[in-house]
Amino acid sequence: MLRTWKTVLLTGVFTLTLTGTSYVSPDLFPTSNVSAASASVNAPGQLKKAETSQLDEIIKRGYIRVGMTGDYKPFSYLNPETNEYEGFDVDAAKELAKDLGVEVRFVQTTWSDMMNDLLADKFDIAAGGVTRNTxxxxxxxxxxxxxxxxxxxxxxxxxxxxxLTIEDINKPSVRVGVNPGGTNEVFVRQYLPNANVTVVDNNLDIPHLVADGTYDVMITDTVEAMTYAKADPRLYAALTDKPFTKSEKGYMIPRGDFVYASYLEMWMDEMKLQGKFDELYKKWME
Ligand SMILES: O=C(O)C(=O)C[C@]1(C(=O)O)C=C[C@@H](O)C=C1
Structure with missing residues (x-):
């Protein structure tokens, strides 16, 4: 389903860095948008005591709930044929569960709902190509x-x-397809106000709509662009060596839980130290 650009309402501001330039851009997940009910689950500023850590709850429960959109290759893809999640962060989540000694259960979310769903305790961790930002x-x-x-x-x-430049794309004659609720949309709203933008609800559709000529450009992360260009010779991933912005992927958990956060950080340190993230890069990104 397509939605016109004007129907999208996001509020707030945050600062991103565009290669060498500082700029202000809309906030994807402003605190003011978090409903009172969900915020009370683990409201900002409310510190959990170590003995009530979510880490213990996960271990006691016997499974970890991993929130994912399933629409972002190669990080997370919900395969409609098998109804199974596939991708880099699916494998990483299985490693995390193994390390915890529990099962893994995936919970579907969207880029627009991810933060509220996390705060509403629908899952224990958000994963699947989540961009780190302040x-x-x-x-x-x-x-x-x-x-x-x-x-x-x-x-x-x-x-x-x-x-190859923002100016090349930021024109009424250039048709841009973008998914709602993530950092792609933030970028497009900030930098491409003059382009002919359409918000496409299913992110998985956009590369094909570029290939078949419906849109001219999909603004996305280099990793995803390379994945689609590799799979479809009609597509080309431009500027992968000098993208417009620079960011990192990470995982999100509720704030204020020192025990759970420390565990997650040490598990990630170990994934790096033992070369397990490297194995996943080779499997999903090379
Ligand atoms: O919001 C984020 O963290 C993302 O990186 C998700 C995001 C986006 O920016 O919209 C990244 C690329 C995909 O095409 C879809 C979703």
Missing amino acids: ARQKTAYVSQGYITFGKAPLVRAEDKDKY
Whole structure:
């Protein structure tokens, strides 16, 4: 389903860094948008005591609930044929569960709902290509990063030299497809106000709609652009070596739980130290 650009309402501001430039951009998850009911689950500023850590609850429960959108290759993909989640962060979540000695259960969310769903205790951790940013860190706990990437254009192969700057894209004649609620939309709203933008609810549709000529550009993360360009010769991932922005992916858990956060950080340190994230890069990104 397509939605017009004007129907999207996001509020608030946060600061991002565009290669060498500081700028202000809409906040994806402003604290004011968090409903009172969900915020009371673990409201900002409310510190949990070590003995009530969510880490213990997960272990006692016997499974960890991992929130994912399933629409973002190669990090998380809900395969409609098998109804199973696949991807880098699906494998990482299974490793996390193994390390905890519990089962893993995936809970579907959307980029627009992810923060509220986390605060409403629908899952224990948000994963699947979540971009680290200080806006999110104000409301949840965002882990260390595990991969660096940037925003760049995914275009048709025949247009490989056509959309190499913001100015090339920011024109009424350029049709841009973007998913709602994530950092792609933040970027497009901030930098491409003059482009002909359509918000496409299903992120998985956009690369195909670029390939078939419905849109000219998908602004997305370099990792995703490369995945689609590799799978479809009609597509080209531009500027992968010098993207418009630079960010990292991480995981989000409720804030104020020192025991759970420390565990997550040590598990990530170990994933790096033991080369397990490297194995996942090779499997999903090379
Ligand atoms: O919001 C985020 O953290 C994301 O990185 C998710 C996001 C986005 O920016 O919209 C990233 C790329 C995908 O195409 C879809 C979702």
